[in-house]
Amino acid sequence: LALGDICGKGLAAGMWTTHLVGLVGARVAVTSKPEAIVAGVNRDICLLKSFMPLASLFLAKLDSATGIVKYCSAGHPPALLLRANGELELLSEGGMLLGVVPAAPYVCGSFELRAGDVLMIYSDGITESLNCTGEEFGYGRLEAKLRLAQASAADAASRPDTVSSAADAVHESQLRATQASDANAVLFSVLGAVQDFAAACPLVDDMSLAIVRRDSR
Numbered sequence: 001l002a003l004g005d006i007c008g009k010g011l012a013a014g015m016w017t018t019h020l021v022g023l024v025g026a027r028v029a030v031t032s033k034p035e036a037i038v039a040g041v042n043r044d045i046c047l048l049k050s051f052m053p054l055a056s057l058f059l060a061k062l063d064s065a066t067g068i069v070k071y072c073s074a075g076h077p078p079a080l081l082l083r084a085n086g087e088l089e090l091l092s093e094g095g096m097l098l099g100v101v102p103a104a105p106y107v108c109g110s111f112e113l114r115a116g117d118v119l120m121i122y123s124d125g126i127t128e129s130l131n132c133t134g135e136e137f138g139y140g141r142l143e144a145k146l147r148l149a150q151a152s153a154a155d156a157a158s159r160p161d162t163v164s165s166a167a168d169a170v171h172e173s174q175l176r177a178t179q180a181s182d183a184n185a186v187l188f189s190v191l192g193a194v195q196d197f198a199a200a201c202p203l204v205d206d207m208s209l210a211i212v213r214r215d216s217r
Contacts, residue, residue, distance in 0.1 A: 003210050004057040005076065005123045007097075016052055020045075020098075024059070034059045034072035035108040038094065042074065046102035055098045058091075058121050067113040067214060072106050074098050077124050080143065082150055084116030088143065091119075118150050118186060119212040125205035129194050132201045137194055149189035183213040 002024055006016045020041070027040040038059055045052050058079055060071035073079070075097030078090040093109025113119060122142070129137040187209060194207065 001062060001121070001210065001212065002057065002059045003076070003121045003123065003208055004055055005125075005206075005208065007054040007056075016055070019052070020055055020057070024057070032061060033108065034061055034070050035094070035106045038072045038074050038098075039104070039106045042098045042104055042106070043102050045099040052099055054100065057098055058094075060119075060121075062113065062212065068110060069113050069119070070108050070110045072108050074106065077122060077127065079122075080120040080146060081111060081113075082118045082120070082146055084114065086147070113212065113214045115214055117214050118146065118183070120146055120186075120190070121210040123206065123208040125203070125207040126190075126194055126209060128205055129198050129207065130201055130204055131197050132199060137197050141193070141197070142190070145190050145193045146186070149186040152185075152189070182215070183211045186213060187211040
Protein backbone atom coordinates (compact mmCIF):
# COMPACT_ATOMS: atom_id res chain seq x y z
CA LEU A 1 0.00 0.00 0.00
CA ALA A 2 1.54 3.30 -1.07
CA LEU A 3 0.39 6.90 -1.24
CA GLY A 4 2.72 9.62 -2.49
CA ASP A 5 2.51 13.32 -3.21
CA ILE A 6 4.68 15.45 -5.50
CA CYS A 7 5.48 18.96 -4.28
CA GLY A 8 3.87 21.22 -6.86
CA LYS A 9 0.73 21.35 -8.96
CA GLY A 10 -0.37 21.01 -12.55
CA LEU A 11 0.63 18.80 -15.45
CA ALA A 12 4.32 18.61 -14.51
CA ALA A 13 3.52 17.29 -11.02
CA GLY A 14 1.17 14.73 -12.56
CA MET A 15 3.88 13.48 -14.90
CA TRP A 16 6.35 13.14 -12.04
CA THR A 17 3.74 11.21 -10.05
CA THR A 18 3.72 8.58 -12.80
CA HIS A 19 7.51 8.41 -12.60
CA LEU A 20 7.38 8.02 -8.81
CA VAL A 21 4.98 5.09 -9.19
CA GLY A 22 7.46 3.45 -11.54
CA LEU A 23 10.35 3.93 -9.12
CA VAL A 24 8.36 2.40 -6.26
CA GLY A 25 7.35 -0.55 -8.43
CA ALA A 26 10.95 -1.22 -9.40
CA ARG A 27 12.07 -1.23 -5.76
CA VAL A 28 9.18 -3.43 -4.62
CA ALA A 29 10.39 -6.04 -7.10
CA VAL A 30 13.73 -6.15 -5.27
CA THR A 31 12.77 -6.06 -1.57
CA SER A 32 9.68 -6.18 0.64
CA LYS A 33 11.09 -4.05 3.46
CA PRO A 34 9.31 -0.66 3.49
CA GLU A 35 12.34 1.27 4.76
CA ALA A 36 14.59 -0.29 2.09
CA ILE A 37 12.08 0.48 -0.66
CA VAL A 38 11.76 4.11 0.43
CA ALA A 39 15.53 4.54 0.80
CA GLY A 40 16.04 3.09 -2.67
CA VAL A 41 13.44 5.37 -4.23
CA ASN A 42 15.05 8.34 -2.50
CA ARG A 43 18.46 7.47 -3.96
CA ASP A 44 16.95 6.98 -7.40
CA ILE A 45 15.32 10.42 -7.28
CA CYS A 46 18.50 12.13 -6.06
CA LEU A 47 20.52 10.54 -8.88
CA LEU A 48 18.17 11.59 -11.66
CA LYS A 49 19.86 13.79 -14.26
CA SER A 50 16.69 15.82 -14.70
CA PHE A 51 15.39 17.72 -11.68
CA MET A 52 12.44 16.07 -9.96
CA PRO A 53 10.41 18.01 -7.38
CA LEU A 54 10.56 16.86 -3.79
CA ALA A 55 8.01 14.19 -2.92
CA SER A 56 6.47 12.59 0.14
CA LEU A 57 5.56 8.92 0.38
CA PHE A 58 3.80 6.65 2.85
CA LEU A 59 4.45 2.98 2.11
CA ALA A 60 3.09 0.05 4.11
CA LYS A 61 3.09 -3.73 3.96
CA LEU A 62 0.14 -5.58 5.51
CA ASP A 63 0.17 -9.21 6.58
CA SER A 64 -3.52 -10.04 6.18
CA ALA A 65 -3.19 -13.20 8.27
CA THR A 66 -1.70 -11.58 11.37
CA GLY A 67 -2.78 -7.96 10.91
CA ILE A 68 0.82 -6.78 11.34
CA VAL A 69 1.58 -3.66 9.31
CA LYS A 70 5.12 -2.45 8.65
CA TYR A 71 5.43 1.03 7.22
CA CYS A 72 7.79 3.86 6.35
CA SER A 73 6.81 7.51 5.92
CA ALA A 74 9.04 9.84 3.91
CA GLY A 75 7.95 13.31 4.97
CA HIS A 76 4.28 12.41 4.48
CA PRO A 77 1.46 13.69 6.72
CA PRO A 78 1.13 11.24 9.63
CA ALA A 79 -1.32 8.45 8.85
CA LEU A 80 -4.16 8.03 11.34
CA LEU A 81 -4.80 4.73 13.08
CA LEU A 82 -8.19 4.81 14.81
CA ARG A 83 -8.59 1.87 17.13
CA ALA A 84 -11.94 0.18 17.63
CA ASN A 85 -11.90 1.44 21.24
CA GLY A 86 -11.55 5.08 20.08
CA GLU A 87 -7.83 5.52 20.71
CA LEU A 88 -6.02 7.43 17.95
CA GLU A 89 -2.40 6.84 16.93
CA LEU A 90 -0.32 8.98 14.56
CA LEU A 91 2.02 7.02 12.30
CA SER A 92 5.08 9.06 11.34
CA GLU A 93 8.08 6.70 11.59
CA GLY A 94 10.33 6.97 8.54
CA GLY A 95 12.45 9.92 7.48
CA MET A 96 12.68 13.09 5.42
CA LEU A 97 11.09 14.01 2.09
CA LEU A 98 12.30 12.13 -0.98
CA GLY A 99 14.91 13.80 -3.15
CA VAL A 100 16.78 15.83 -0.52
CA VAL A 101 19.80 13.74 0.56
CA PRO A 102 20.85 10.59 -1.34
CA ALA A 103 22.01 8.74 1.79
CA ALA A 104 19.14 9.88 4.02
CA PRO A 105 18.28 7.21 6.63
CA TYR A 106 14.79 5.75 6.82
CA VAL A 107 13.37 3.58 9.59
CA CYS A 108 10.46 1.19 9.74
CA GLY A 109 7.47 1.50 12.05
CA SER A 110 5.02 -1.29 12.82
CA PHE A 111 1.68 -1.91 14.47
CA GLU A 112 -1.07 -4.51 14.62
CA LEU A 113 -4.29 -3.75 12.76
CA ARG A 114 -6.92 -5.34 14.98
CA ALA A 115 -10.58 -6.12 14.39
CA GLY A 116 -12.55 -2.90 13.90
CA ASP A 117 -9.45 -0.68 13.55
CA VAL A 118 -9.26 1.85 10.71
CA LEU A 119 -6.08 3.08 9.01
CA MET A 120 -6.33 6.36 7.07
CA ILE A 121 -3.59 7.56 4.73
CA TYR A 122 -4.13 10.94 3.09
CA SER A 123 -2.41 13.71 1.17
CA ASP A 124 -2.18 17.30 2.40
CA GLY A 125 -4.72 18.23 -0.27
CA ILE A 126 -7.34 16.88 2.14
CA THR A 127 -6.38 18.96 5.18
CA GLU A 128 -5.49 22.04 3.11
CA SER A 129 -8.78 22.11 1.21
CA LEU A 130 -10.25 25.63 1.50
CA ASN A 131 -13.81 26.86 1.86
CA CYS A 132 -15.06 30.11 0.35
CA THR A 133 -13.80 32.14 3.33
CA GLY A 134 -10.25 30.82 2.94
CA GLU A 135 -10.44 28.50 5.96
CA GLU A 136 -8.66 25.14 5.76
CA PHE A 137 -10.45 21.85 6.39
CA GLY A 138 -7.64 21.05 8.80
CA TYR A 139 -6.52 18.11 10.87
CA GLY A 140 -9.16 18.60 13.57
CA ARG A 141 -12.05 18.22 11.13
CA LEU A 142 -10.36 15.23 9.51
CA GLU A 143 -10.03 13.42 12.84
CA ALA A 144 -13.60 14.28 13.84
CA LYS A 145 -15.00 13.06 10.52
CA LEU A 146 -12.98 9.85 10.71
CA ARG A 147 -14.40 9.13 14.15
CA LEU A 148 -17.94 9.85 13.00
CA ALA A 149 -17.58 7.77 9.83
CA GLN A 150 -16.10 4.86 11.75
CA ALA A 151 -18.95 4.92 14.25
CA SER A 152 -21.61 4.94 11.52
CA ALA A 153 -19.95 2.54 9.06
CA ALA A 154 -21.87 -0.48 10.34
CA ASP A 155 -25.28 0.98 9.45
CA ALA A 156 -24.24 2.89 6.30
CA ALA A 157 -26.40 0.64 4.13
CA SER A 158 -29.56 1.65 6.02
CA ARG A 159 -29.33 5.39 5.29
CA PRO A 160 -32.56 7.05 4.01
CA ASP A 161 -33.09 7.47 0.29
CA THR A 162 -33.32 11.27 0.48
CA VAL A 163 -30.14 13.31 0.18
CA SER A 164 -29.48 16.76 1.57
CA SER A 165 -25.77 17.33 0.98
CA ALA A 166 -22.85 16.31 -1.18
CA ALA A 167 -21.74 13.90 1.53
CA ASP A 168 -25.14 12.17 1.52
CA ALA A 169 -25.13 12.05 -2.27
CA VAL A 170 -21.73 10.38 -2.26
CA HIS A 171 -22.95 7.87 0.32
CA GLU A 172 -26.04 6.95 -1.67
CA SER A 173 -24.59 6.81 -5.17
CA GLN A 174 -21.39 5.04 -4.22
CA LEU A 175 -22.27 2.90 -1.21
CA ARG A 176 -25.63 1.59 -2.38
CA ALA A 177 -24.73 1.19 -6.05
CA THR A 178 -21.60 -0.82 -5.36
CA GLN A 179 -22.60 -2.45 -2.04
CA ALA A 180 -19.41 -1.00 -0.64
CA SER A 181 -17.54 -2.38 2.34
CA ASP A 182 -17.21 -0.60 5.67
CA ALA A 183 -13.83 0.76 4.51
CA ASN A 184 -15.46 2.34 1.46
CA ALA A 185 -18.20 3.77 3.67
CA VAL A 186 -15.56 5.56 5.73
CA LEU A 187 -13.70 6.74 2.62
CA PHE A 188 -16.74 8.20 0.86
CA SER A 189 -17.98 9.78 4.08
CA VAL A 190 -14.71 11.64 4.62
CA LEU A 191 -14.43 12.72 0.98
CA GLY A 192 -18.04 13.88 1.06
CA ALA A 193 -17.32 15.97 4.14
CA VAL A 194 -14.38 17.66 2.40
CA GLN A 195 -16.53 18.36 -0.66
CA ASP A 196 -19.29 19.84 1.51
CA PHE A 197 -16.74 22.00 3.32
CA ALA A 198 -15.23 23.36 0.10
CA ALA A 199 -18.68 23.76 -1.50
CA ALA A 200 -18.26 25.54 -4.87
CA CYS A 201 -14.69 26.67 -4.21
CA PRO A 202 -12.04 25.33 -6.62
CA LEU A 203 -9.60 22.71 -5.35
CA VAL A 204 -6.20 24.09 -4.37
CA ASP A 205 -4.49 20.69 -4.60
CA ASP A 206 -5.11 17.08 -5.53
CA MET A 207 -6.86 15.04 -2.85
CA SER A 208 -5.77 11.46 -2.18
CA LEU A 209 -7.20 9.20 0.51
CA ALA A 210 -6.82 5.51 1.33
CA ILE A 211 -8.71 3.57 4.01
CA VAL A 212 -7.90 0.12 5.40
CA ARG A 213 -10.30 -1.41 7.91
CA ARG A 214 -10.00 -4.83 9.48
CA ASP A 215 -13.36 -6.54 9.55
CA SER A 216 -14.61 -7.38 13.03
CA ARG A 217 -16.94 -10.09 11.74
